[in-house]
Amino acid sequence: MFSLTEENYLKAIYHLSEGGSKAVLTNALAEAMSTKAASVTDMIKKLSTKEVITYEKYYGVNITSKGKSEALMIIRKHRLWETFLVDKLGFSWDEVHEVAEQLEHINSPRLIEKLDEFLGYPKVDPHGDPIPDNKGKIKVQPLIPVDQLQVGFQGKIAAVKDSDSNLLKYLDKIGARPGTKIKILGKEEYDESMEILIEDHRVFISKVVSQNILVVG
Amino acid sequence: MFSLTEENYLKAIYHLSEGGSKAVLTNALAEAMSTKAASVTDMIKKLSTKEVITYEKYYGVNITSKGKSEALMIIRKHRLWETFLVDKLGFSWDEVHEVAEQLEHINSPRLIEKLDEFLGYPKVDPHGDPIPDNKGKIKVQPLIPVDQLQVGFQGKIAAVKDSDSNLLKYLDKIGARPGTKIKILGKEEYDESMEILIEDHRVFISKVVSQNILVVG
DNA sequence: TTTTTTTTTTAGACTAATCTAAAAATATAC
DNA sequence: GTATATTTTTAGATTAGTCTAAAAAAAAAA
Numbered sequence: 001m002f003s004l005t006e007e008n009y010l011k012a013i014y015h016l017s018e019g020g021s022k023a024v025l026t027n028a029l030a031e032a033m034s035t036k037a038a039s040v041t042d043m044i045k046k047l048s049t050k051e052v053i054t055y056e057k058y059y060g061v062n063i064t065s066k067g068k069s070e071a072l073m074i075i076r077k078h079r080l081w082e083t084f085l086v087d088k089l090g091f092s093w094d095e096v097h098e099v100a101e102q103l104e105h106i107n108s109p110r111l112i113e114k115l116d117e118f119l120g121y122p123k124v125d126p127h128g129d130p131i132p133d134n135k136g137k138i139k140v141q142p143l144i145p146v147d148q149l150q151v152g153f154q155g156k157i158a159a160v161k162d163s164d165s166n167l168l169k170y171l172d173k174i175g176a177r178p179g180t181k182i183k184i185l186g187k188e189e190y191d192e193s194m195e196i197l198i199e200d201h202r203v204f205i206s207k208v209v210s211q212n213i214l215v216v217g
Numbered sequence: 218m219f220s221l222t223e224e225n226y227l228k229a230i231y232h233l234s235e236g237g238s239k240a241v242l243t244n245a246l247a248e249a250m251s252t253k254a255a256s257v258t259d260m261i262k263k264l265s266t267k268e269v270i271t272y273e274k275y276y277g278v279n280i281t282s283k284g285k286s287e288a289l290m291i292i293r294k295h296r297l298w299e300t301f302l303v304d305k306l307g308f309s310w311d312e313v314h315e316v317a318e319q320l321e322h323i324n325s326p327r328l329i330e331k332l333d334e335f336l337g338y339p340k341v342d343p344h345g346d347p348i349p350d351n352k353g354k355i356k357v358q359p360l361i362p363v364d365q366l367q368v369g370f371q372g373k374i375a376a377v378k379d380s381d382s383n384l385l386k387y388l389d390k391i392g393a394r395p396g397t398k399i400k401i402l403g404k405e406e407y408d409e410s411m412e413i414l415i416e417d418h419r420v421f422i423s424k425v426v427s428q429n430i431l432v433v434g
Numbered sequence: 435t436t437t438t439t440t441t442t443t444t445a446g447a448c449t450a451a452t453c454t455a456a457a458a459a460t461a462t463a464c
Numbered sequence: 465g466t467a468t469a470t471t472t473t474t475a476g477a478t479t480a481g482t483c484t485a486a487a488a489a490a491a492a493a494a
Binding site (some may be wrong): 003035036038039042043046057058059177 | 450451452453454455458459460
Binding site (some may be wrong): 220222252253255256259260263274275276 | 480481482483485486488489490
């Protein structure tokens with residue numbers, strides 16, 4: 001149905017149109033795909049004939065509902081495989097992304113259903129990101145980054161941003177995993193660093209780090 | 218290192234050169250790859266510059282030791298994934314081939330080591346085929362097809378040929394799985410069908426079926 | 435041994451995905 | 465509101481893998 005490349009474009013378009021209600025621009029997509037604008041133009045023409053996006057020249061692309069459910073199925077596969085790698089094979093969460101990027105393109109609906117069952121129908125992946133169900137339904141919780149919390153806040157870590165492997169290594173070291181308790185002890189005006197309690201462990205984190213830890217809003 | 222297509226050619230060349238010590242001919246490879254001889258000629262030129270095969274015009278190809286270990290790694294992955302699908306996800310053995318054909322191309326040495334460990338370092342896959350170890354070593358047992366056995370023979374099924382999904386379904390139905398006991402009760406001269414005992418169950422099998430069940434020689 | 439058949443290779447063309455360079459459209463600045 | 469800068473698209477080329485049709489080599493038959 002869709003080539004590996006088409007699937008990757010679709011996923012990128014989906015992620016870029018998350019949140020923002022605007023059309024995705026050619027250059028933004030080129031950046032996300034580490035390719036050139038000319039290549040993007042070619043591909044979005046192809047994808048729009050397949051009706052997963054709508055495309056107006058010079059104005060960017062919008063994902064259709066067909067495209068959205070296609071993208072969500074790829075994301076479902078990605079997150080189920082990440083869960084498998086961590087929960088069953090003992091990978092650490094900073095190692096799983098690249099492998100899941102490959103595994104998400106395996107085409108077998110039966111495999112994914114069986115895998116989901118084997119994992120006990122997990123709701124979130126190891127980074128706290130929600131796993132779409134087999135109908136493509138995803139539970140979007142409004143999440144707040146820790147840097148926006150008030151001193152005194154108490155709650156649980158819901159998710160962490162999984163963009164950077166080194167960040168994940170660090171978060172793992174200080175114990176900042178989804179599900180662990182967190183309390184804001186103090187905030188330094190000067191550099192916006194924070195003192196927080198993770199489970200029962202006091203740590204100081206910089207602003208960048210605090211922006212990448214998320215709690216339920 | 219190797220493209221998906223290159224890996225599939227390499228695997229086919231490996232299998233075609235198993236047993237026979239002769240060079241693999243262009244047409245045989247074209248047949249195995251469901252492609253045309255002209256395409257094969259192009260690809261074997263490419264593979265020989267990569268030094269996984271040697272190629273002499275009009276005389277066919279021979280796999281090099283580099284090519285052999287490359288092929289064995291793909292086979293290792295294929296058979297470990299098949300074992301995973303059957304043992305962990307509850308697939309039946311006639312359903313796993315196509316999915317494993319995809320999974321065998323996932324490139325992550327760490328994943329395969331972890332998977333091997335998770336499965337308890339299995340020696341054979343669900344069809345009884347040996348799984349190469351992480352050094353590419355494979356235990357080749359001389360196997361004899363049941364149609365060549367004498368009446369009165371007793372032993373265990375070591376493997377079954379996994380080429381055809383319908384055959385596998387049938388073998389599963391009569392209980393002919395690797396590890397089960399087998400005894401030859403009789404042989405019909407006319408059509409070479411056989412009466413055999415599987416575990417403690419009497420069944421009649423045709424010649425074709427008897428050629429696809431293997432015991433240790 | 436010469437002829438015929440079969441197999442294999444070459445030549446040239448096609449598709450998917452990419453690129454560079456140039457042209458066209460849109461956005462920004464003065 | 466015209467000029468400049470930026471973004472996007474088009475044009476044409478490239479690589480991997482495939483194809484058909486024709487040429488060349490090897491094998492089989494007469």
